[in-house]
Amino acid sequence: MSAPENRNGLPVLSVAESGPSERAAERGDAARNRVLLLDAARRLVDERGADSVTTDDIANAAGVGKGTLFRRFGSRAGLMIVLLDEDEKAQQHALLFGPPPLGPGAPPLERLLAYGRHRLKFVDTHHALLSDVGRDPQMRFNAPMTLHHSHVRLLLDEAETTGDLDAQAAALLALLDADYVHHQRTDLGRSLESIADAWETVARKLCGT
Template sequence: MPGDHDLLSPLTLSSRDGVKRERADAARNRQILLEAAGRILRDKGIDALSMDAVAAEAGVGIGTVYRRFGDLQGLAYALIDDQEREFQAAFISGPPPLGPGAPPQERLCAFLRRYVDRLTEQAELMATAENGDARYRSGAYNLQRQHLAMLITQIDPERDGGYLADALLAVLSARLYLHQRAGLEMTVERLNAGLDQLVRGVIG
């Protein structure tokens, strides 16, 4: 059976519109804006993040920020892009159990646990990026879905891999994670244990 690297290749990662080649000066300007947004998040938190705030922090006009990112969701996607790149590289061609070489059920559980790790670090930012149906239109979501569907089909070809992949990703919603952690006071350990139970129920 071919490895993941024969079937999948990294996408845009989190960008909704795909990666566009940038001139060197445009790339530098984009980095300046992302660094400004990062300082706002570090110093003031997610509630202070806005297009106006980024423009003021970077010392540019608001139009520059909108032209670069489109809206706040686009900015949020750009801010989580590096982590998404690392995550994709890990499950496509990294070491097992997340990457190729481990049995598919172990890889499936490793994927879910690593996703929880990502939520622990960036749930508020990911929730901003996921507003509305943006999550499902992103290249990152579709690659994740394709990967999980492949693993589920490897475990049992009779399963509906696409549907079950959507079902598993649904419980990894950043907004649900924030509710579970803050509203329901669930621990990360409980979330991971619940995901393991869910996989056993789905796969058998």
């Protein structure tokens, strides 16, 4: 039997079908499921790396059905992009407002070196998504990505580095490119620590130390 219609010909939902409390509960469940899925995805990515985590893994770890994941995010990629965006915002907040040496309050060179090591861990963890972003010019040079360039350039300037600061900032960030770091790790067998040490050497030379 079809739902009754109002005088405009539109279906009318009875209170039993969808009352305010039920709609609120549904919204609450959706919000909780979103948090559960993001927390589970973040935990699994931290443990295994993004490439090794499937939708089944995430749904099982979150304690929800896989259909819930697709309803909330559309796809695995959709969930991972939201996860990347949230983590990018958290890192940007740490750069701008967090404790030193990553945040304000430390000398510029110390902040620059802390940034390099922190960002290196980030791109290693999020390689798959950052690699996709890097292939899209509109995403590669969007506001979140250009913020990193501006931050590094500012620290170079505050460290009284001479020369073309834009070029130097771009060079430092190229060494933190997701595909470059992945190549160093996977093809050359280098550790994150050795890559970070090499990055620090370049940063120090640019700052004249």
